[in-house]
Amino acid sequence: MKKKINKLLTKKQQEIYSEIGKKDWFILILHGAKRSGKTQLNNDLFLRELIRVRKIADMEKVEKPQYILAGFSKSTIYQNVLIELSSKYGIDFKFDKLGNFTLCGVYVVQVGHGKVDGLGRIRGMTAYGAYVNEASLANEQVFDEIRSRCSGRGARILCDTNPDNPEHWLKKEYIDNPTDRILSYKFTIFDNTFLDKRYLQSTIETTPAGMFTERNIYGNWVSGYGMVYKDFDSTIHFINDLRFKNFKRYIAGVDWGYGHYGAIVVFGITENNEYIMIDEVAETQKEIDWWANEAKKLDEKYPRLVFYCDSARVEHIDRFINDGLDARLASKKVIEGIEQVAILYKTCRLFIFEPIAKRFKEEIYSYVWKDNTSTDQVIKEYDDVMDAMRYAIYTDMKDSGGKIKTFRGDFI
Secondary structure, eight states: OHHHHHHHSOHHHHHHHHHHTTSOOSEEEEEESTTSSHHHHHHHHHHHHHHHHHHHHHHHTOSSOEEEEEESSHHHHIIIIIHHHHHHHOOOOOBOTTSOEEETTEEEEEEEOSSGGGGGGTTTOOEEEEEETTGGGSOHHHHHHHHHHOOSTTOEEEEEEOOOOTTOHHIIIIITSOOSSEEEEEEOGGGOTTSOHHHHHHHHHHSOTTHHHHHHTTOOOOOOOSBSOTTOOHHHHEEOOOTTOOEEEEEEEEEOOSSSOEEEEEEEEETTOOEEEEEEEEESSOOHHHHHHHHHHHHHHSTTOEEEEOTTOHHHHHHHHHTTOEEEEOOOOHHHHHHHHHHHHHTTOEEEEGGGOHHHHHHTTTOBBOSSOSSOOBOSSSOHHHHHHHHHHHHHHHHTTSOOBOTTSOBO
């Protein structure tokens, strides 16, 4: 029996599984590094909780006990929870017209907690428990409503989350205030002893320095501080010769500006998936006619150039399109985009052609994290070329599958 358990659960997971079974708790929070095993454990605990709820309901003669399964969206619930359970245990989920399902005799209501409109699905219900996946991404008002809805006899709430800003409400109000009813356990990536050693080593080597390493490897709730791109090294990432670079395609990032700098940056992408910034236009006090003319010059210079544009000025994007340019909306997720650019610096897949990088040089060392805030933010100064770079790289990587080939040949 012990050997079988050792194949299913890590030592850390077994310890938590055993320990919480001896306590009468209300909220359990598993938090820490990515790929550390916290969600896999919560998925198993979710099944155990449903079996427990069914027994309580039988004692109370409740025919259809309800349980809340919450995630940022229904698609993330499906990806993080349902597919994993189906693959591991062969569970075939049968959804009703509301997108809910019955499992172990318990009616499970799916709720998206990322937006306030998720409240409508649970208002008025009496739940015998909840499983909140990616809890730090939850709207606090929705989380509070989930907690208040868990009023059935013996109700419990399972939570798992990656670390976030140390001022986040989940940490300050729950993790930092443990009681007999609020339990929390921290995970590092090293707790997941099932991880392939090669994958683990590659992950460590390719995770950007600073905040991303502290959170994604060691599971610490830390804020960003100082320079955003800590792995940038002018002796490595500046290049001065493009003669031996063969570009397979070209992309551009566009950050609109007038009182502050506007910027267009162009990247050539090589056969080895290196991103090389080969052109930069950055100016203030310029109207859209001027920007459209500069964009057309770049379009003539670089074949099949795609412009990923800041969505703040949709009318400017329309102008580009009307002028025959391939202009598209950029993905503006800040932290995800910064992390992707930082990975490219870390893995030596992002280079800057120094002769053209006038505004880049003014921004790179002054692009810093904002202090004393409850959310991860960069100071909105010296960020125009940085934003344009992020728009181009992050959106292009999403459109092309989002995989970076590292210098060791691994994919992340």
